[in-house]
Structures are given as structure tokens and as C-alpha cells.
Amino acid sequence: MGDTRIRMTTVSQKYIMALAGIFLMLFLIVHLSINILMIAGDDGDLFGRAVNFMVANPFIKIMEYFLFGGFIVHILLGVIMEIINYRARPVKYNRSLKTEKSMFSKYMIHTGVIIFIFLFIHFFHFFHVKLGIVEVPEVAAGAHDFFPMAVATFQTPLYSIIYLVSFVFLAFHLKHAFQSAFQSLGLNHNKYMPAIKVIGTLYAIFISVGFAIIPIYFLFFYN
């Protein structure tokens, strides 16, 4: 009836998924704390110094590999679990499930795919520059000088719109992900879970609004 080849149980998968997710959520805080320096009003001086510190720091170099690993594990497990879960109900209901629970949890794979597409575009623009795969535009000449490139990119309305929309979906993803990670790790306590859910919502808003401020600043307020 079932698939006896399954080695790792879905509970183990969720554990790893949750740990990778928490790691990525911590990374987002670090990423935002650097990026937000772009709007400090000093033409990227502070931002440039922060980037240089990150680039020169051997610990950050090592963490980059963990970061890529975290992304790959999180994405691959998400896809594997989606396939297992899809196969678990070969005949669908005529009347779709009318559960009155949050819509955010139902669409994790959909918001995940949108974030993945965004990541692809994002890496294409920034990380590939670093690797030398993509040519650095003249305006951004200079090693690791991302500020002019960020300005040029964010002043492109289409990219900024894609960026903003992606962060709306990231907010939806994080809204469920935060409390879901605690539940998957077995850290559900009736005393603390309401607070964890509130913190998760605030975290999702904080990250998304924080990142969204940057293209809005460059589109409308930067000369």
C-alpha cells in the first residue's frame, strides 16, 4: 500500500526542515541589519564598510557554506515532503477542505516557490557578480562595491516591484514558518505558544517591512 523505501520519516524531515528554517530566519536578521545601512544617507559608506567587514571575516566565509547548505536542505526537503504529501491523497475531494485555519500554512509550498524564484533573480544580480559569473556593470566597478549596483537595480521600477511583491510572500511564509518550527521541534507549550505566535507575526512583519523600505527609499527618496 505504502512506500516501504522511505528511510527518513516525515517527523525527522520536519525536524531538519525546522532547524534549517530557524537558521535561515537568523540569517535574514543579519542580512537585513547590513542592508538597512544602505539608507543611512551616506551614499553607502557605512554599508560598504559593513560589507567589507563581512567579506574579510573568515567566520562569515565559513557561514556562507552553511547558508547555502541551509537553503539547499530547506528547499529539497520542502519539495520531497510536498511530493510525499501529494501522493498521500490520490483522489481529491469534490468539495475542497473547508478548514477554518490560517491560509498561510496551506500555501507554504506556493510561497516557497515564489521566494525560490526571487532568490534565483537575487543571486543572479548580486552573488553571481561576486563569483564573476555575471559582469559587473560599469557603475558598480570596484571589488564588493554593491552600493552603486543596488542603487541602479532598485531604481529600476520592475525589479523593485518584483522585490516588494516577493517580500509580501516572504511575510506569509514566515508568519507560518516561525511557530511551525517550534511545533515541529516539539517546543509547543500551552504557556508560551500564544507568545511564540505573536512573535512570529511580528518577526514576519519586521523582516518584510525592513527589506521593503530599501527599494521604496531608492525609488522615491534617493537622488
Place this chain on the structure above:
Amino acid sequence: MKIRLKIWRQKNSTAKGRFVKYKLENVSPEMSFLEMLDFLNEQLIKSGDDPVAYDHDCREGICGACGLYINGRPHGAQKKTTTCELHMRVFDDGSTIIVEPWRSRAFPVIKDLMVDRTALDEIIRSGGYISVNAGSAPEANSIPVGKHESDKAFDAAECIGCGACVAACKNSSAMLFVAAKVSQLALLPHGKTEAADRVKKMVKKSNELGFGGCSNTYSCEYDCPKAIPVEFIAKMNREFFKAKVCKQKVE
């Protein structure tokens, strides 16, 4: 009451099923949902048609045998209610009611609205028990059990194994069922000894049988007729972690 029914009809497990529409008049609002189906079946039998097959037993919400997917909800829209305890008064006069069987790879349709829920028994057989014969009840004070643990174990033991959690879950996951059984035993002294092996075997069996994984949508808790909380899934996850990571190997 007059109602319209759209019921899934399927001759056997291999036949292709389809929805059949019925019109039913003179339905009493005081009828239970199953009595309404009996009423329909009487008319079908009189007219020489095959009656609609569905599971039922105690008809008082404790056996877990009944289970229909009514208008997009397992056991219907009334919370903490099994199909047998659902009454026609909750439906509007003249409304159309769509009735489907539980849908899951692990619950193949036997006929019409009856599904084979042996998979849940197989999960229990894989470890949902205490191996030793504990004998008759010991003197109450010889094995102290805390009030909180006792209450929690009882909450978990309320699971009637109807499979509504599987039917409600978008992934067709049986984790709420597994979690209730794992927690019920792990909370009490006799069950603690085998807790680590039990949780590993039951989770593995659940996956092997084709149930999906939990993605914390929590519709299982919402649609469970006994309102088993998802905190038991978290407890099962903790038990699983302890069993996999913390338990020492015995030479």
C-alpha cells in the same frame, strides 16, 4: 425538510465512482444524519436500487466507526461532533448536501462511503500497546500518577480512531492519531518503558502505509470530533527526538 443529496457511489474498491444526486422529502429536523441516510436507503430499497453503503456502529459518538465527509468537512460542520451525532436541523431546508468518503491513499474505498481504515489498526499493531500483562489494578497509592499527567493521558485517550484527522489534513496525515496514542501511553508509568521503541515504530509504520507528513496546518485539531489538541503532535515529536537522539544503544 426537503434536501438534495449528492452522494459518492462506487460499487467496489476497483470500480470507478461517481456522484449521484437524490432528492429527499419529509426529512425530520430531529433525524440524525445517519437516520436520514437510513431513510434514503429505505426508499432506494423499495424502488429496487442498491442502498448507500456507509460505516456505523454505536451511534453515540464513542466507537469511531462512522465518518463521512459532509460539505467539505469530516463529520460535517458542527464542531466536536461525530457524523452519527450530527442532526438534520443544522442544515437549511432545501439545501444541497455533498457526501464523500474519507480520501486517503491509506484508506481505500470499499464501497460508496465505506473506507478501509485497517491502516490505523496496523499503526497500533506496530507499537501502540504495552507488551507486559500488567495484571489487575494495583493498590491506587502504590504507583503515584500526577493529576496533570493523568488528565493529559485521558485527553489523549479520548481519540476514537475515526480517521477524521486524516480526512481533514491536506496531506492526509495520521499524525494526530499517532500522537494521541503515543502520548496516552508515554504519559503513564506502564507505558514509559517502551515509549522510545513505540514512537519510532508507529511513526515509521504511518509513513510506510502511505499517510502524509504533518505540515502544522492544524485542521486535524479543528475537525477532530474529540478536539484532540495538536500539542500532542509536539509531544510525539519530542518523544521521537528523545528516542532517536538521546536513547543510548544497548550492547
